[in-house]
Amino acid sequence: MRRGWLILRSAALWILSLVHFFIAAPTLVCLTIFLDPLKHDWPPRAFCRTIAFLAGARVRVQRSPGFNPQRTSFFISNHVNLFDPFILYCAIPQIVRGWELESHFKIPAYGWLMRRFGNVPVPGVRRPSDLKRMWRLTRAALDRGISLIVFPEGSRTRDGRVGPFEEGVFRMAVQLGVPIVPVSSVGSFQHHRTGHWMLYPATIAIHLHDTIETKGMSKEEARALGERVRAIVAGPVEASGVYPRPGATG
Numbered sequence: 001m002r003r004g005w006l007i008l009r010s011a012a013l014w015i016l017s018l019v020h021f022f023i024a025a026p027t028l029v030c031l032t033i034f035l036d037p038l039k040h041d042w043p044p045r046a047f048c049r050t051i052a053f054l055a056g057a058r059v060r061v062q063r064s065p066g067f068n069p070q071r072t073s074f075f076i077s078n079h080v081n082l083f084d085p086f087i088l089y090c091a092i093p094q095i096v097r098g099w100e101l102e103s104h105f106k107i108p109a110y111g112w113l114m115r116r117f118g119n120v121p122v123p124g125v126r127r128p129s130d131l132k133r134m135w136r137l138t139r140a141a142l143d144r145g146i147s148l149i150v151f152p153e154g155s156r157t158r159d160g161r162v163g164p165f166e167e168g169v170f171r172m173a174v175q176l177g178v179p180i181v182p183v184s185s186v187g188s189f190q191h192h193r194t195g196h197w198m199l200y201p202a203t204i205a206i207h208l209h210d211t212i213e214t215k216g217m218s219k220e221e222a223r224a225l226g227e228r229v230r231a232i233v234a235g236p237v238e239a240s241g242v243y244p245r246p247g248a249t250g
Helices: 002-031 042-054 084-091 102-106 110-117 128-143 168-176 219-239
Strands: 057-063 074-077 096-101 120-122 147-150 180-186 202-208
Touching (some): 002 110, 057 084, 074 219, 084 096, 084 180, 084 202, 096 128, 102 110, 102 120, 180 219
Parallel strands (some): 074 180, 096 120
Antiparallel strands (some): 180 202
């Protein structure tokens, strides 16, 4: 009985979510013609809150004492499912955009929105010219006071564990002297798993950890920084008792 109810619930939530998205996303794109999204943050924030609500997720935010909401930063998070960017937008208390795979900009409605709001395209084939363009757009966003969300695992988890982090964002943060905020998303894997279509009732806890300064770090410290940040991000995920630790059985 409960399984049947969850299936019907998931189907209804997907229908509502898709109808909302394909109406609201083009509307937001049109609004940017009249409202500067950097001065009027409430429309995309309301849009993301509605996405979370229609997907059946409750969002809870926990800020560490050393988190500085005033600093333009790289927000480094684990990546679980397609709702992650919208959930994080609900949780981060400042103007924020993200690194986005360039291929995503071709997705109808979603791609239009990401392009219009200024997400930074990450090239699939990383030629020097493409990487220079990514560097330039990243620096331009940060110089305008726009923080950036980055998922350094490079793909969404299939087992709930936090995977290895790619080094690129940490090298860039050190070279630009931009602080890093580790972010842990706990509960997203219970809500929706990549490769499955079910949407389960869940509370997603977003942990905004202490801001880490990068100014003055060496290249060697940048490499160690990635491991340090991964350990911080993985901490609450593993402590939740839901995901097995690497090497554990089950």
